[in-house]
Amino acid sequence: MQLLAKLLKALNSDDSPWQLAFGVMLGMIMGLTPFWGLHSLLILFIVLFLRVNLSTFLLAYALFSGLTLLLNPFMSGMGESLLVSTDLNAMWTGLYNSTFGQLTQFYHTLTLGSLLFSLMLAPFILVISKILVVQYRVRFMQWVNKLKLVQFLKGSRIYQIYQTLGE
Amino acid sequence: MQKLIRWQGLIAFFVVTGLIAAIIIVFLDFWIKLAAVKTLESTTGAEVNIAQVNHTFSPFGVTFTGIQLTDPATPTQNQAQADEVTAKIELAPLLLRKVIINDLTISGVQFAQPRESEGAVYRTAKAAIKEELQEAFDPKNLPSVDEILEKSPLKTTRAVEETQAAYQKHSEILKERYAQLPSKDALENYKKRVEAITNTDYKNPLELAKAKEEFDALREEIKEDKAKLTAFKDAASEAKADMAPRLAELKAAPGEDYAQLQAVIAGDQGAIQDVTTMVFGEKAGEFSHYVLSAYDLAAPMLAKSKEEQAEEEAYNGRWIAFDDTAALPDFLVRKADISVTWRSESVLSVWRDITNQHDKIGRPTTFKVDSSVSSLWQSLQLNGDFYLNDTGVKANQDWNLRGLALSDISLLEQEKLSSTLLKGLLSSSGKASINKNVISGTGNAALSQLNLAATGSNNLTQVIAETLAGLSNLTINSDIGGTLGDLDLSVSSDLDKQLTAVMLNNLTGEQSSKLGELKQKLNAKIEGPLGATDSEMDQWLDWEKVADGDLSSIQSMLDSKLNSVVDNKKDELTDKLKDKLKGKLFN
Numbered sequence: 001m002q003l004l005a006k007l008l009k010a011l012n013s014d015d016s017p018w019q020l021a022f023g024v025m026l027g028m029i030m031g032l033t034p035f036w037g038l039h040s041l042l043i044l045f046i047v048l049f050l051r052v053n054l055s056t057f058l059l060a061y062a063l064f065s066g067l068t069l070l071l072n073p074f075m076s077g078m079g080e081s082l083l084v085s086t087d088l089n090a091m092w093t094g095l096y097n098s099t100f101g102q103l104t105q106f107y108h109t110l111t112l113g114s115l116l117f118s119l120m121l122a123p124f125i126l127v128i129s130k131i132l133v134v135q136y137r138v139r140f141m142q143w144v145n146k147l148k149l150v151q152f153l154k155g156s157r158i159y160q161i162y163q164t165l166g167e
Numbered sequence: 168m169q170k171l172i173r174w175q176g177l178i179a180f181f182v183v184t185g186l187i188a189a190i191i192i193v194f195l196d197f198w199i200k201l202a203a204v205k206t207l208e209s210t211t212g213a214e215v216n217i218a219q220v221n222h223t224f225s226p227f228g229v230t231f232t233g234i235q236l237t238d239p240a241t242p243t244q245n246q247a248q249a250d251e252v253t254a255k256i257e258l259a260p261l262l263l264r265k266v267i268i269n270d271l272t273i274s275g276v277q278f279a280q281p282r283e284s285e286g287a288v289y290r291t292a293k294a295a296i297k298e299e300l301q302e303a304f305d306p307k308n309l310p311s312v313d314e315i316l317e318k319s320p321l322k323t324t325r326a327v328e329e330t331q332a333a334y335q336k337h338s339e340i341l342k343e344r345y346a347q348l349p350s351k352d353a354l355e356n357y358k359k360r361v362e363a364i365t366n367t368d369y370k371n372p373l374e375l376a377k378a379k380e381e382f383d384a385l386r387e388e389i390k391e392d393k394a395k396l397t398a399f400k401d402a403a404s405e406a407k408a409d410m411a412p413r414l415a416e417l418k419a420a421p422g423e424d425y426a427q428l429q430a431v432i433a434g435d436q437g438a439i440q441d442v443t444t445m446v447f448g449e450k451a452g453e454f455s456h457y458v459l460s461a462y463d464l465a466a467p468m469l470a471k472s473k474e475e476q477a478e479e480e481a482y483n484g485r486w487i488a489f490d491d492t493a494a495l496p497d498f499l500v501r502k503a504d505i506s507v508t509w510r511s512e513s514v515l516s517v518w519r520d521i522t523n524q525h526d527k528i529g530r531p532t533t534f535k536v537d538s539s540v541s542s543l544w545q546s547l548q549l550n551g552d553f554y555l556n557d558t559g560v561k562a563n564q565d566w567n568l569r570g571l572a573l574s575d576i577s578l579l580e581q582e583k584l585s586s587t588l589l590k591g592l593l594s595s596s597g598k599a600s601i602n603k604n605v606i607s608g609t610g611n612a613a614l615s616q617l618n619l620a621a622t623g624s625n626n627l628t629q630v631i632a633e634t635l636a637g638l639s640n641l642t643i644n645s646d647i648g649g650t651l652g653d654l655d656l657s658v659s660s661d662l663d664k665q666l667t668a669v670m671l672n673n674l675t676g677e678q679s680s681k682l683g684e685l686k687q688k689l690n691a692k693i694e695g696p697l698g699a700t701d702s703e704m705d706q707w708l709d710w711e712k713v714a715d716g717d718l719s720s721i722q723s724m725l726d727s728k729l730n731s732v733v734d735n736k737k738d739e740l741t742d743k744l745k746d747k748l749k750g751k752l753f754n
Contacts, residue, residue, distance in 0.1 A: 034484075044183065048176035076484040083487045096489040102262040110484025 015053050017137075021129035023053035027060025028125050029118040032068060032075070034111055038103045056129075064118075071117070072110060079113025196220040199229055211246065212290030213237035228255045237286025238279070245282055250275030254500075264486045265495050271503035271521075278507075323420040323692045330413045334700050337406035337707075344399040345710050349392040354717060357392075360385055361724045389721055396718045403711040410704065417697060421689035425682075446578050446586050446621075446635060447643055447658060496524035512543050525554045531561075545570035553601065562601040566610075569594050578619075584628040586621040586635055599647050606654065608647035615640050634666050 030043050047057050068075075083092055095101030106112045136144075144150055191198075200220040207215040218233025231252040238246035251274050257267040349357075364382050369375040488497075500521035507514045516536045525531055531554035538547040551564030571593040578586040597610025617639050621632035641660055649655030 041184065045180050048180040048183070049173060050171055050176070051173050072483070073481045076481060079484065080487075089489070092487075093489040096263075099262075107263075107487050107489065108484050109480075109487065113484070 013053075015051075017130045017133040019051055019053045020056045020133045021126050022050075023047070023056030024060040024129040025122050025126040026052060027057040027062075028064045029115070029122060030057075031061040031064025031066075032071065032118040032121075033114045034105075034108075037105050037111055039111075039115055068114075072114075075113040075117050076110040077113065078117060079109035079111065082112060082116070083107065083109060195222055200231075203231065207236060208289065211236050211239065213239040213242065213246070213288045214286035216286075226255055227258045228253065230254075235282065235286075237282065237288065239288045239290055241279075242286045242288050243282055245280050245286075246278070248275075248277050248280055249273050260495055263488070263495070264497065266498045267495055268500040269502070271500045271505075271518075273503065273505040276505060276507040277509070323417075323424050323689055326413070326417040326420040327693055327696045330410075330417045330700060331696055333409055333413055334703065337402070337409065338703060340402050341399070341406060341707055341710070344395070344402050347395050348399055348714065349395070349717070353392070354720065357385065357389055357721070357724060386725060389725055393718065393721050393725075396714050396721070399714050400711065400718065403707055403714070406707060407704075410700070414697070414700065417693050421686070421693060424689050425686050446584075446631075446662075447660075494527055496522045496527040498522055498524075499528065510543060512541050514538055514547065516549075523555045526556045543572055544568060547571075559603040560601045561603075563598070564600070564608075565596075565598040567596045571595075573614075583624045584621070584631060586619060586632070588617070589620055590616065590618040592616050597645070597647075604650050606647055606649050610645045610647065612643045612645070613640075614643070617641060631666060634662070638662070 026043050026047050030040060033039060046052065047054065082088060092107065095104070096107050101107070104111075106115075197220075199222065200217050203220070204215050204217055214237040216233070216235040217231050219231070221230045221232075222228065223230075231249075233250070234252060235248045236246045238244050251272075253270075253272045254268045255270040257269060260267045361382075364378050364385070367374075367378065369378060500518065503518040503521060505516045505518060507516065514536060515538070516534055518532065518534045520528055520530060521532050522528060531552040533552045534550075536547060536549040538544070540546065546567070546569045548568075549564070549566040551562065553560055553562035555561075573588055573591045573593055576588040578588055592615045593612060594615070595610060595612040597608060599606060599608025599610070601607075619635045619638055621635040623629035623632035641662060643658050643660045645656055645658045647654070647656055
C-alpha cells in the first residue's frame with residue numbers, strides 16, 4: 001500500500017518524466033549490485049544531490065533487488081569471465097594494486113558483473129521508463145484516478161503525508 | 168542548474184552516510200562477535216560462546232574474552248576454551264579481503280573443561296569408545312570348541328591346505344616323470360648291447376669305425392634316457408626341498424594354534440587383547456589429543472568442501488586475487504603465542520606463519536613447545552610443522568616428555584571394572600607425520616613407579632584388576648593412524664600376554680576339558696594329511712633311490728667301457744703300425 005501510494009504520488013506529481021525515469025534507472029543499478037561498495041555511495045550521492053525522483057528510485061531498488069535472486073549467477077559468471085580474461089589481466093592487476101581499485105571491489109565477480117550488466121541495461125531502462133511515464137500521464141492517469149482503490153489510497157493518511165511532504 | 172541540484176539532498180547524503188558509519192562503528196563489536204561465533208560453530212559443529220569482544224582502531228585489533236567451544240561428542244564440556252584472544256590485524260589488506268594478523272596471543276587455553284550449561288550440538292558426534300568397551304565386558308557364554316575352530320583363522324587349517332596343494336603339485340610332476348623313465352628291461356638291453364660292442368675283437372679299423380658308429384647311436388639313446396632320469400631326480404629333489412619345511416610347519420601348527428586359542432577358552436579373548444586399550448586407551452587418547460592438537464587447528468582449514476564453496480560462489484560471487492606486491496595469503500598469522508593451562512601449569516607454544524595457503528608464503532607453519540622443569544614434569548619438548556595446499560596436508564611432529572608426575576587419575580569407571588592410577592611417572596616420545604591428509608606415526612609411553620588401584624566384579628575383571636594392581640612398570644606402544652580430523656589411535660602393551668598367562672592358571676574344570684578337546688581336535692586336523700603325505704613321500708624316496716642306481720649304471724656304461732675299447736684298439740693299431748715300420752726300416 002505504502003509503495004503503491006508512493007508510486008501514485010510520483011506519477012501524479014509535477015516532476016518531469018526524466019526525473020522519474022532516472023529514479024527507476026538508478027534504483028535498478030542500486031538494486032542489482034551488492035549494497036556494500038563505492039558505487040552505492042556514488043549512486044546515493046547522485047540520487048540525493050540531483051533532483052532524481054526518490055519514490056521511483058526506492059521502488060525500482062526494491063523491485064530489482066528481488067530480481068537478483070534469479071540474476072546473480074548470470075551476473076557473477078559475467079564478471080568472472082571478464083576477470084579471468086588474459087587480455088584484461090594487466091588492467092585488473094593494476095586496479096587491484098591501487099587503493100582506488102581496492103575500494104571499488106571490482107575484483108569481486110558479482111560486483112563487477114552486476115555493475116556492468118546494470119550499466120548496459122541503464123539506457124534502455126531510462127528511455128523505456130520515460131516513455132511509460134509519459135504514456136501513463138496522457139492515457140491512463142485520469143482513468144486510474146477514477147478507480148475506487150486509487151481514491152481510497154488518495155484518501156489515506158499515508159498519501160496525505162506524502163502530499164504534504166511534496167509541497 | 169538550480170532545477171537540477173537539490174541542496175537539501177546534499178545534507179541528506181551526509182546524514183545518511185554518517186548514520187550508516189555510526190551504526191557500523193557502534194555495533195562493530197557485536198558484528199565481529201556474531202561473525203566469529205558463526206564461523207567457529209560451522210567449523211566445530213557445536214555451540215560457541217564468546218563473552219565479550221572489544222576492538223581498537225589504532226593499531227587495529229580485536230580482543231575476544233571468555234571463548235568456549237562446546238565438545239560435540241560431550242556437550243556438557245568444552246572441547247577447548249580460552250580466557251582471552253588478542254589479535255593485531257593489518258588494516259590495508261582487509262580491503263583485499265585478506266586477514267593478516269601480525270601478533271596473536273591466546274591465553275588460558277584449556278581442554279575438556281565442564282560447561283555451566285550443556286551446549287547445543289549441530290553435527291552428530293561419533294559413537295564414543297566407552298560404549299564399545301562396555302560391550303567387551305559383558306559376560307558371554309563360552310563358545311564351543313567347534314565354533315572356535317570354525318571362526319578362528321587357524322594356522323593348522325592353512326598349513327594343511329598349503330601342504331596338500333604343494334604335495335598335489337609335486338606328486339603329479341613326479342608321477343609323470345617317473346612314468347617316462349626307462350624300464351629295467353630297457354636298461355638290461357642297453358647293457359647287453361654295450362657289452363656286445365665292447366667285447367668284440369675288431370680285426371681292422373673299418374670294423375672299429377662301424378662299431379663306433381653303432382655305439383654313438385646307442386649312446387644317444389642312453390643319453391635321452393639319462394636326461395629323463397636326471398629330470399626326475401631334479402623334480403624329486405625340488406619336491407623334497409619344498410615339502411620339508413611345509414611338513415615341519417604343518418607339524419608345529421596345532422601347537423601354535425593351541426597357544427593362541429587357549430585365551431578364548433580361558434576368558435573373553437577380545438577383552439584380554441584389548442585390556443590395554445580399555446584401561447589406558449581413553450587417557451592415551453586424551454594425551455594424544457594434547458600432543459596432536461596442532462592438527463586440530465589445521466583440520467578446519469580444509470573442512471569446507473570445494474563443492475560447497477563453488478555453490479556459494481555461483482550465487483554470491485567470488486573474490487579474485489591478482490598478483491600483488493606483498494603476495495599475501497587470504498589468512499595469515501605471522502606470530503602467535505598460545506598459552507595452554509594444564510593442572511595450573513601454563514605451557515607456552517610459539518607459532519609462526521599460520522595460514523592455509525602455504526604455497527603463497529612458500530614455507531610451512533611451525534610450532535614449538537620447549538618447557539623446562541616444572542612442578543609437573545622434568546622436560547617437555549614438542550616441535551612440528553604443517554604445509555597445506557591443494558593436494559592436502561603435509562606435516563611432521565615429534566615430542567619428548569620426561570617425568571610427568573601422575574596422580575589420582577581415574578582410568579576407567581565402569582560397572583564391571585574400575586581402575587585408578589594413584590601415582591606414577593610418565594615419559595613419552597614419538598613422532599607423527601601427515602601426508603595427503605593420512606596420519607601415521609608411533610609413540611611410546613613408559614609408566615614407572617606405578618601404583619594402580621583396580622576392582623572387578625566378575626571372574627574376568629577380577630583377574631584383570633589383580634594384574635593391574637600388581638603392575639609397577641608398563642610400556643605402552645601406540646600406533647597413530649587415520650585421517651586429519653579423524654584420528655585413529657591403537658595402543659598395545661605386554662599386559663595382554665601377562666593377563667592370558669594369569670588366566671590360564673585359573674581355569675575351571677569345564678575350561679580345562681575344553682582345552683583338552685581343542686588340543687585333540689587340532690592334532691586330528693593334521694593326522695590325515697600328514698600320514699598320507701608321509702607315505703607318499705616314502706614312495707618318492709624309493710623312486711629316487713632307483714633312479715639314482717639306474718643313473719649311475721648308465722653313466723658307467725657310457726663312460727668307462729666305451730673309452731677302454733677305443734683306447735685298447737687305438738694302442739693295438741699303433742703297435743701294429745710301429746711293428747710294420749720297424750720291419751721295413753731294419754730288414
